[in-house]
Amino acid sequence: MAYKGLIERYRQYLPVTEKTPVVSLLEGDTPLIRLKRVEEFIGENVRVYGKYEGLNPTGSFKDRGMTMAISKAAEKGVKATICASTGNTSASAAAYSVRAGMKSYVIIPDGHIAMGKLSQALIHGAKVIAVEGNFDTALEMVKLICENYPVELVNSLNPFRIEGQKTGSFEIVDFLGDAPDFHCIPVGNAGNITAYWKGYNEYKKSGKSSKNPVMMGFQAAGSAPIVLGAPVKNPETVATAIRIGNPASWKQAEEARDSSGGVIDMVTDEEIIGAYRILAGCEGVFVEPASAASVAGLIKYAKKGYFPKDREINIVCVLTGHGLKDPDRAIKSVEFAPVTVKPDIKEIEKLIKI
Ligand SMILES: *Cc1c(COP(=O)(O)O)cnc(C)c1O
Numbered sequence: 001m002a003y004k005g006l007i008e009r010y011r012q013y014l015p016v017t018e019k020t021p022v023v024s025l026l027e028g029d030t031p032l033i034r035l036k037r038v039e040e041f042i043g044e045n046v047r048v049y050g051k052y053e054g055l056n057p058t059g060s061f062k063d064r065g066m067t068m069a070i071s072k073a074a075e076k077g078v079k080a081t082i083c084a085s086t087g088n089t090s091a092s093a094a095a096y097s098v099r100a101g102m103k104s105y106v107i108i109p110d111g112h113i114a115m116g117k118l119s120q121a122l123i124h125g126a127k128v129i130a131v132e133g134n135f136d137t138a139l140e141m142v143k144l145i146c147e148n149y150p151v152e153l154v155n156s157l158n159p160f161r162i163e164g165q166k167t168g169s170f171e172i173v174d175f176l177g178d179a180p181d182f183h184c185i186p187v188g189n190a191g192n193i194t195a196y197w198k199g200y201n202e203y204k205k206s207g208k209s210s211k212n213p214v215m216m217g218f219q220a221a222g223s224a225p226i227v228l229g230a231p232v233k234n235p236e237t238v239a240t241a242i243r244i245g246n247p248a249s250w251k252q253a254e255e256a257r258d259s260s261g262g263v264i265d266m267v268t269d270e271e272i273i274g275a276y277r278i279l280a281g282c283e284g285v286f287v288e289p290a291s292a293a294s295v296a297g298l299i300k301y302a303k304k305g306y307f308p309k310d311r312e313i314n315i316v317c318v319l320t321g322h323g324l325k326d327p328d329r330a331i332k333s334v335e336f337a338p339v340t341v342k343p344d345i346k347e348i349e350k351l352i353k354i
Pocket of ligand 1: 060061062088089156186187188189190191192193241242288290291320321322
C-alpha cells in the first residue's frame with residue numbers, strides 16, 4: 001500500500017481521531033543506513049546505523065512532530081502558529097502551516113541561523129522576526145505572546161510534537177526487529193530524546209520489542225547545560241541546532257538517561273566537525289553539524305571502551321538534519337577549495353591523479 005505519512009502508519013499509537021484533519025507531507029519512513037566506516041572506529045561486534053532524518057520533507061526530524069502539532073491545531077480551528085527556532089522548527093512550522101492554510105510566525109536568534117533554514121521559512125511565507133539574543137530569549141518571547149494572543153505554540157513544549165516524534169523509535173524497532181542496544185542522539189532543547197524514549201517504552205509495552213536501548217544524549221561543549229547541571233547564559237557552538245542554554249525538556253532528558261542507564265555528555269566542536277566529515281567524506285551521508293554530535297559522541301565513548309565486546313550489539317545514531325541546511329559550514333570545513341584554471345585540457349589533466 002502507498003505510504004500515507006506517519007500519522008496514518010502509526011494512528012493507533014497517536015492521539016488522533018477520525019475528526020482530526022491530517023496535515024501531512026508524507027514525513028517519516030526515513031532509512032536506517034548501515035555506517036560501516038564508522039563501525040571501524042567502534043569494534044567488530046558492533047553494527048552502527050544512522051537514522052537519516054535529513055530525508056524528511058523539510059530536511060529534519062521536526063516534520064514528525066509538526067505533522068501532529070499542525071493536524072491537532074487544524075482540528076481546533078487554529079488560524080496562526082508561532083515558534084522560537086534555531087532554524088529547523090521554523091522551516092517545518094512554515095511548511096506545515098501554509099499547507100493547513102494557517103499563518104506562521106517565527107522568532108529566531110539574530111545572526112545564528114543557517115541559510116538553508118532561513119530560506120525555507122521565508123519561501124513558505126512565514127513572518128520571520130529576528131531577536132537580538134539567543135534561542136532561549138526567543139522562546140521566552142514566544143511564550144509571552146502565546147499568553148496574550150490566539151496563536152498555537154508549535155515548539156516541542158507542544159505535547160503533540162513529542163507524540164509525532166516518538167514514531168522515530170517505532171520505525172527503528174520495525175526495521176531492526178527489536179530495539180537497538182544503544183541509541184545516540186544530539187540534545188538541544190531535549191524534545192527529541194524525550195520523544196524517542198517515550199516511543200521505545202510504548203513499543204515495548206505493546207510487545208513490539210523485548211528491551212529498551214541505553215540512551216546516550218550529546219550536547220555541544222559550548223552549550224551543555226544538562227552536563228554542567230546549570231543553564232548556560234551564552235551558548236556557543238558551530239552546531240547551531242543545539243545551541244541552547246536552557247532546554248525546555250531538561251527533566252525528561254535526565255529521566256530518559258537515568259531510567260535507561262545511559263549518559264548525557266558533551267562533545268567539542270572539533271569532535272562534531274570530525275564526525276561530520278567522516279559521515280560526508282567516508283559514508284556519503286551529508287548531515288548538518290548538530291546531527292554529527294550523535295556520531296561524535298559514539299566515537300568518544302568507543303575510545304573510552306564503554307561498549308561491551310563480548311556480544312553482538314546494535315547502535316543507532318539519529319542523524320537529525322540534512323547537510324544542505326548549512327552549506328556555508330560544509331565549505332568552511334574542507335581543506336580544498338575549487339581550483340580555477342584556463343579552458344585548456346592540459347591544465348585540467350595536471351590536476352587529475354588516478
Ligand atoms: C532540533 C534539532 C536538534 C535538537 O533536538 P531537540 O529536540 O531540541 O533536543 C538536533 N539536530 C537538529 C538538526 C535539529 O533540527
